[in-house]
Amino acid sequence: MTPTAPKPGRRKASAMRAPPQRPTIRDVSRLAGVSRMTVSRVVRDLGLVLPQTRDRVNKAIADLGYVPDRTAGSLATRRTGFIALILPTLTNANFAGVAHGLTEALRERDYHLLIAYTDYSQDEEDRQLRNLLARRPEAVVITSSAHRRATSRLLMGADIPVVEIADLPRQPLQHAIGFSNYEAGRTAARYLLGRGFRAIGAVASSTEGDLIDHRGEQRIRGFEDELRMAGRSTALVLRHGRPPVSYGHGAAVAGMLLECRPRPEAVFAVSDLSAVGMVMECQRRGIRIPEDLSVMGFGDFEIGAQIIPPLTTIHIDFRALGRRTGRLLLELLAADASDAPRTIDVGLTVVERASVRKAR
């Protein structure tokens, strides 16, 4: 016999509130006078239950306020209904759009998104992935990037579909949906070169320790390579500030750019946010867009179409990208799915607006 125990007590030693005592399927079954399985059948609408029995069970459910526990269900079925989604940040309309699109597509099969974001840190990505995998998602959607070795190993070892989105890596982990950020950069450069600009600049964030905007870097590299291939200097390509870029980034970097000699005639920003900030800063300084400086962005954020002059940019429908990803996942999660890696290019389009001067 225990010598000292005053009373058993059900609380954990760790300082946590006692878990709520919610009704279980057993409570329902007792109240309705049926077995737990019958309740389970009613709850999941599997049929094979007499209408009168079903009504009794439903009444008991309503009376008790029973809400089935998916945690327990997941353990039993080995299917959680979770899809893990790893993004750099949520504070970006395009990434948020991906989440929305995914949710839309997954809704019909009752999957729920488990969202994590990394703030552009690789360490955080690894940490978050570890947390997410412990929740046993049925698939992982991750923003394409340069992952840590450990991260990639974790992903591949999970034995579930992995979809990299928003880029087309040369060596995808498994499936990929997106567009080539490198080509996007080249496209921007070709567009500006085609307009006859001589002094062409670009702005991006710089890599700072663990923080890296891999996709932005791909764009800027594509841009640089295209400049080089055209025999132009890349001296006006500026990397500044830690990711993510923002209006403030554009404003700050605009000042730096305007001090460069030769002064750039046209600039490509790796994100509309930066481009818009740059346009505004120029206007504050009395620099006319596009007469004195042409600006091209990327991402086609809503604000770009609104500013004056409206921003020339590169459009990708991120929401549709999310939906497409969702549909792919539904395929991959079906029983008869092939495991053959799929790579889907959703393409990109240049949106010509007024922030880039017309050809001379």
Next chain:
Amino acid sequence: MTPTAPKPGRRKASAMRAPPQRPTIRDVSRLAGVSRMTVSRVVRDLGLVLPQTRDRVNKAIADLGYVPDRTAGSLATRRTGFIALILPTLTNANFAGVAHGLTEALRERDYHLLIAYTDYSQDEEDRQLRNLLARRPEAVVITSSAHRRATSRLLMGADIPVVEIADLPRQPLQHAIGFSNYEAGRTAARYLLGRGFRAIGAVASSTEGDLIDHRGEQRIRGFEDELRMAGRSTALVLRHGRPPVSYGHGAAVAGMLLECRPRPEAVFAVSDLSAVGMVMECQRRGIRIPEDLSVMGFGDFEIGAQIIPPLTTIHIDFRALGRRTGRLLLELLAADASDAPRTIDVGLTVVERASVRKAR
């Protein structure tokens, strides 16, 4: 004997991929030659394990690529480590900021956010909440709004902390953190009245069936009431379009407003997004801001500070709101927490910029 069955097969009848067979704590224990509890102690770092045993276990974990299953752990401990978060949308920097702030605060105790959004639909809110509760979150954070009766009942019956955010309802369900949207609207009206404007307008979305921006509506009501108390007409208060408002909303509604007689001298928009759209549309039409029309927004979105002229608005630090909410949750989830409902006003500040004309 079944007549046609070719082979039994382990697959479910429903068209689902076979669940992956991941190593369990039992596999680790066998490989390390210890009991499952010892593995569990190592994984959770509970101490009381010999260093050499710990190393053996860790080696086994690494060899197998074992990732503990939180689903099973949750069932056993009755603690999921989930916090449910219900927002109208993610495609809004301020709401996304709330999510970020919450995550920051909750990270230290290893809680994970379970995010759902309603797209401003009450039906969707109810549906999402039901889904979320089945995941047994330890608390619910929900954007304050007019909830369905069933939704409120569900929330209160869940027997977990419920925090309404981003408004201060007259009758909170339980806890509330935010600011009074009604007072925000009144503050905006007082600000414009104080500047001597006579013809004052406002723009918001309209309620369309199930779709309602409750908080925006509170702001616009506060605005109207303040106008009335000052003996002014509310004829220039326009409700148009379904929520959420956007740049496009502002642009569209600007046109409507400019046709009104008397022509408004000043306008309050329930969101900066709408305000910015309005400013841009006016500029496209050659209407000078603020000389011909003063514009005031709400929410202090980053873009507002960047446009020319910069937008006068009402600032709330949503990220801090999220952090504050996270800290409150950690308190509420501690064992010795009182259940006394708490209401926290985070306040708001008018940010005076150049889009509102100075007093005559």
Next chain:
DNA sequence: GCGTCTTGTGTTACCGTGCACATCGGTTCC
């Protein structure tokens, strides 16, 4: 009339983990 099928329901055995307690060898204490 008997076997077989169909329908509705119950029984059993897990799913992977953690808590409470048991166990066991080796102190320490007086």
Next chain:
DNA sequence: GGAACCGATGTGCACGGTAACACAAGACGC
């Protein structure tokens, strides 16, 4: 030298649900 204690580890069961199978009763075919 025996009781109490301690550190390290193992055992049994519970968590809330579901898959698979068992079973009872009636329908049906020939």
